[in-house]
Amino acid sequence: MKRFLNKFALLFRRNRFRSDLDEEMTFHRAQMEEELIAGGMAREAAHSAAMRRFGNATRINEQSHEAIGFRLESVMQDLRFALRQLKRSPGFAVTAITILALGMGVNVAIFAFVDVALLQPLPYAAPNRLMSVDESTALFPRSNISRDDYDDWKRMNRSFRTLDVYNGTGYLLRTASGTVPVPAARVSDGFFSTLGVKMELGRGFLPGEDQPGKAKIAILTYGTWLKRFGERRDVVGQSVNLTGDSYTIVGVLPRTFEFAPRRDSEFWVPLLDRSGCEQRRSCHNLFGLGRLREGVTMEAARAEMKSIAVQLEKQYPDSNHGQSASVVPLAEIIVGPVRPVLLTLLAGAGLLLLIACVNVSSLMLVRSESRRREIAVRGALGATPARLAQQFITEGLLLAAAGCAGGLLTGAWLISLLARLIPINMLVRLPFLADVSMNLHVLCFAAGIALLAAFLLGTLPVMRLSFQDIRGGLNEGSRGASGRLWRRLGTNLVVVELAVAVVLLVGAGLLGRSFYTLLHVDDGFDTTHLATVQVMAPKNIYSKDAQAVGLYREIERRLGALPGVESVGITSDLPVQCNCDTDWIRIPGRPFHGEHNEVNEREVDATYFATLKAPLLRGRMFTESDDANHPRVTVINRALAEKYFPGEDPIGKRIGEGDLAPQFMRQVVGEIANVREGAVDDAIWPTEYFSIYHETDTIFSVVVRTAQDEKALLPSIVSTLRGIDPNIGVFDASTMTQQIESLETSMLHRFSMWLVGGFAAMALVLGVVGLYSVVAYSVSRRTREIGVRMALGAQRGAVYAMVMRQAWRLTVVGLGIGLAASVCASLLMRRLLFGVQAWDVPTLAGVILLLGGASMAASFFPARRAASVNPTEALRAE
């Protein structure tokens, strides 16, 4: 340690050190001289003899210095030399640094997203102990939990220190400017303490405050406090009117609080009274959140919850048949869907960086080839191979450092660009994506890849150097072993570039095809010219069926009268959203063992199917008279007919609940084509439709078919709805195509497609440029050989073919390896593909054609130059 400090101190006393040593050596020489003179030698002769005997003073000085100092000075020397080298060929420097900066920038940007989404912990106390605790069925690996089951789970389990639930809801907030719908969440009493959240203001919910009949209280998010209450600190204790009920505000959440599954919630209220659904054990509407006890593993908790579920299944065979339990980390619920996308992107970015490094390395190889003489001269003057290698490694490091600096800038720019490209709905689902930035993790990652790149860039030329013999290098015109070696190494590098480019292009092609397929799945209805809007009517005003039906009729009439509107439909759930809100059905007269025949359940009005332009296959649609005064009827989709009435005419058949309770028995009156209810990549599920006049609800969606641009009509649709009753909330005015495109699946696919597409485009350019430079360089090296061949009678066509053959061989090998690798890579990203196989022939063929064509174009020009070599000039040139 002390020695290190001494060495370090020496760095700052370099000049002193040097002059001391110089003086010492001068003294030495002088003494020698005197001794020689004393021995009878003439002064002049003695001087030169002493000089000769002493040897190279500078060299000794350097050696002494090396013996004790760092190698820093030679490093500085190399650095200066490397800088001069780069300045001498600015074209090479700019190209290399740009390529590296792009490759690194892309990696840094993607890693910043990976870091924030997958590496950074959730913003809660000990987040890895937080579990999402839910029910699970054969169809839904993670399904909601019913309130009765939750109460039992909470009472019976020993694995969780606390077990809480939440669900989303919405309220109509009365404000000075009118009624606005606000998203909200209902939670059990311990929800915030389970997360470990401290209130900014006021208090959290106290134990027992979530029980039915307790006081109506609410907690605000920081954003709501800011936006709606002007950050007034006296807000605690005030009351707020939510859908006609008065809630007392007890607390405000901190600014940093976020809960991704219910991110947009403005108000958080306790569960309180049981909703209609919560009065039945078979109705599942909550999500569970548990904090594991110390020492309890996730597996143990899962096993315990499953055994509790089995117990409940025995106890309540009707409602709990097949209801198991699911325990997964909360983080998994939040980031699970984006993980494969981000990892694929990171892999793509890594491949791009590989191409970039290979490309720059081959540029460096070309340069080192043209510096053979310089290297040979330096070797002849006594530079050791290690010293020469140090020089090249310094140059590689310098390039990598410059590339890294450029990469950080590019990365910062790409991060802000990508962050802006993330659609707002995705931010709602994954709020942490808004926090993406250059942090310490990202900088470390950048440093890591810079080191890796420096290693690659430094070692490649060194590997080549060590095979080189100095004499060959000094011989200007020589075509020694190094020429062959260069060709072999440079050639192999191009094959790597081409292969990686194939992988990226195939990946982009497959993702593109997936996305196209996704957007062109058959939705079973005409998605164009459809405007959609959500309506929330105050429960206290529209609680009775008659009032709700009156509202539906008024909406149909008023919107239908708008110019440009062709028809209006009302539904409980918009199509192309999710296979959810399900019902368990039973067909009377069929064998039944308590199984849950899960089907989607939707309530629609008489004109809904006509508005969607969904074709009726059999029977009739609903009419306005299918209301509570008439027998229950249902329209089923084709999938339900095929599954439960195979080979039969379903019209007139009866469907019931599991217990076949007479009041819920309904008759099938129509069969409609499969309207897609689930997301674009979900399977079509059996679906039963009921008349909304029979089963009214105060929250529903309106679809409007327009003659022209549906977007232009949205404002007048919204204002007309508000005009019907200022107390109803109108929100999410959008178009059906927008709805479909903003689905999470569509967005993830689009995001990954564009990014991988971008990577592939860069890879294509780099790969083709790499091939061009290799072929062009090889032609320029072989000018003399070509001249000889032509002087000996080779035809221009033959020379041309010779060059093209070399390019062909490289291309074919590169493409072949790339194809094999890309099929493996595609198999790995199978989860991101939709409706297309990993070995999709059109994609593979397209990539081969594209890359093959581009490669041929890239080798065509050098080949033509080779063929037009003038033999006399080529021979005279050297």
Next chain:
Amino acid sequence: MARKPELLPGTLDMLILKTLTRAPLHGYGIALSIKRTSDDVLTVEEGSLYPALQRLLLQERVKGEWKMTDTGRRARFYTLTAAGRKQLKLELSQFDQMIAAIGRVLRDPQEA
């Protein structure tokens, strides 16, 4: 120039340290002293002497001081430090062991 026997590798430090046990000396003096004491058999090349001296300085086995010589010129005189003495002892004993070992190997069996 006739080739002189080269220094055994690794013995230079030891020779320098031993020379300095007699009196503080400058670089030239060290070289001269080694040459004379060895009856001109051992010559220390300047190219090895000065790097070795710097190394010893850094390891704090010798100390350097600028002083005037008898002829009135400035020179750096090297003195042995306690650490240098310890090191010399260590190296000497290792060297003795080594020489003894080599001697045993080279000795002819008849003489034994």
